[in-house]
């Protein structure tokens with residue numbers, strides 16, 4: 001198929017499937033939307049903004065499930081395999097979205113489509129088959145009721161291993177509100193319950209294989225830019241230590257325990273006495289297989305970092321357990337639930353993946369129920385006899401099975417997530433939730449990591465580290481660079497607030513870019529290989545060698561697509577995407593009062609560790625919000641977007657829409 005689209009890098013078409021009407025349409029990609037929102041997360045938000053009924057029930061046929069791969073997906077360059085999934089979230093009721101590193105995005109593009117837009121509901125369980133021009137909604141009755149690993153295996157046996165598969169497990173079918181979509185067996189589009197949306201459409205899986213090609217706007221320049229990008233990553237001091245590759249994301253678990261930001265027993269404590277037992281080092285030594293290029297390592301497409309793990313338990317109670325153990329699963333099922341048994345933690349992570357549940361929301365919900373039991377708010381009888389106390393690994397595993405199956409009182413309570421469980425328990429249980437905008441908080445304590453914490457408060461999908469992910473606040477070696485960028489000597493001091501508004505603003509803008517083009521945030525928020533940080537590191541003597549290489553996404557995108565971008569344009573594009581998501585959330589009722597943290601973090605002091613006594617001060621949060629809204633051009637009183645901001649960002653259609661709805665802020 002000849003690609004006649006104006007911009008390079010794109011497949012140039014959208015694939016629209018209306019399951020209720022049994023319609024499959026291939027429509028041209030939008031030039032204007034690509035120029036303004038790039039792709040992936042940006043285009044998903046635009047499609048939802050334009051087409052989603054504001055009052056849509058997230059689990060009704062009218063919700064829209066979008067999967068989009070950005071303009072550099074499938075092209076050479078470090079980390080070019082990520083894609084975005086979005087819909088209205090059944091868990092939070094606001095904008096739901098999740099980014100995943102896998103190969104399906106590339107297969108979708110090679111088949112000729114940048115975006116897959118799914119509406120309606122199929123009459124019976126089905127899966128979506130995509131092979132170049134051939135697109136079908138096929139019967140999946142034989143797959144319904146099966147979990148992710150089996151579903152993926154059966155489809156690959158039927159269709160061929162070259163097909164890439166995204167699948168849901170039993171949890172989504174049963175209506176667990178934080179059910180996810182699993183790609184290529186092990187990669188999760190984890191957050192905000194998008195698997196439940198897919199199940200509500202009677203779609204069990206998506207399988208794709210493409211044989212087409214992609215072209216870039218300026219091949220010679222493109223090779224120069226991505227070669228520089230590869231070198232920037234390879235020369236990054238953090239990358240050169242090899243720790244992230246060797247140990248995976250869980251490399252930070254021991255660091256968090258020492259630095260005092262690792263939540264233990266549902267954030268009641270900040271030091272875990274069994275941290276070593278559930279550490280990345282322990283996982284490597286006991287379970288990593290030797291069958292992958294880096295022992296136990298896996299990678300998303302075209303990634304030199306290989307931060308994903310693979311291991312197997314070969315004997316004992318949990319024999320046969322396999323897969324990876326990311327930091328959020330290790331931290332969630334380990335310290336957050338008070339469990340120091342690595343085999344149980346690994347098994348819990350595999351069950352979460354296979355049933356298809358977000359490990360963060362699941363482990364947080366179990367930890368919350370454990371606290372409710374410990375406080376006497378609920379009894380063993382309320383949980384069908386399961387003794388769900390902190391540290392009880394067997395009870396945690398049993399809870400996972402029951403939640404995935406929505407079995408009995410425990411299953412019902414756990415399947416709803418923390419906020420709804422607290423409401424169901426009543427008696428004031430809400431005072432102990434650790435959610436923001438209905439989404440459960442990760443394994444990083446916002447009272448200590450205040451940049452992360454402020455990021456949770458303003459993130460467009462609720463409590464979330466990945467909208468901002470300002471790792472720089474934890475790395476004192478970067479202090480001078482961070483000071484120059486974010487304007488405060490406190491930038492790399494934990495439990496302080498200086499520079500956090502600018503820090504979150506900058507990181508959010510860049511993350512919106514990487515999520516939209518299909519790159520990994522670790523390129524700018526772990527390795528800081530992104531312009532201008534390597535240049536600033538050289539200025540402060542933090543890099544050896546004369547030549548400085550950096551990832552210049554603005555040049556990369558321009559060379560790939562032909563969309564002209566300066567660095568300032570790039571930041572403005574990130575700003576536009578964040579503002580579009582805010583506009584969507586504004587329509588869902590989000591205002592300033594929702595950009596906050598739960599009471600536990602504002603009022604309950606950290607119990608132990610180096611930051612014992614710390615809270616996230618309410619007055620500091622309010623001051624940061626004022627500064628952040630000023631940077632964004634949002635109204636300080638209401639959190640609504642100002643008309644001048646939408647004009648500055650060339651978002652005329654959004655401006656007109658919000659004006660009509662009476663949702664614009666005055667100047």
Ligand code: SF4
Nearest residue numbers: 299300303305307520
């Ligand atoms: S760094 Fe890890 S998450 Fe990012 S693209 Fe590479 S393997 Fe995937």
